Amino acid sequence: MNSRFALETAELVRAREGDDAVGVFYQGVSHAFFTKHADISKREVIVPSAERFGISASDVEAAWNQHEFSPAIDMFMREGHVAGVAGVPAMAWPHRRAIVGMMPVADLVRRLRNEAPDRSLQS
Numbered sequence: 100m101n102s103r104f105a106l107e108t109a110e111l112v113r114a115r116e117g118d119d120a121v122g123v124f125y126q127g128v129s130h131a132f133f134t135k136h137a138d139i140s141k142r143e144v145i146v147p148s149a150e151r152f153g154i155s156a157s158d159v160e161a162a163w164n165q166h167e168f169s170p171a172i173d174m175f176m177r178e179g180h181v182a183g184v185a186g187v188p189a190m191a192w193p194h195r196r197a198i199v200g201m202m203p204v205a206d207l208v209r210r211l212r213n214e215a216p217d218r219s220l221q222s
Contacts, residue, residue, distance in 0.1 A: 103172065105139040108149050108159055110168035116152045124148055133201075 105128050113121040127148045131137035137144045146156045162168060182197040190198045190207070198210060 101140045103140070104142070104163065105145050106172045106175070107163060107168040108145050110171050111154060111159060111162045112149060112152050114168075115154055120152050124152065127151075 109121050109124050109128070112124045128139055128145070131144055131148075132139050139145060142156075142159075146159050149159050150156065179197065184197045184199060186199050198207065
């Protein structure tokens with residue numbers, strides 16, 4: 100599944116409403132993807148999530164068609180590759196390799212506490 104539409108829409112939300120809003124947007128998209136098995140490449144899934152932040156379907160379409168946020172997503176993808184991201188979900192912290200994959204919170208905390216900052220944390 101291609102998540103590019105969701106990622107670029109998230110950057111539109113960030114540009115209009117800030118980092119807190121984009122966090123809520125990502126939470127909703129992740130919930131749709133992981134619990135409802137929704138296709139996050141589809142406009143009917145993503146546009147309603149953006150509309151919750153006052154961003155219209157036409158604004159989402161215009162940003163997508165004009166590739167307004169493509170450079171940011173390209174950069175994120177390059178940085179993710181360097182950090183070892185090979186799938187979703189992926190989490191990263193400065194000076195550490197990415198942690199990739201679903202896991203209980205306790206396992207995530209254990210990994211973060213037990214690993215040195217420069218050691219690979221990738222599962």
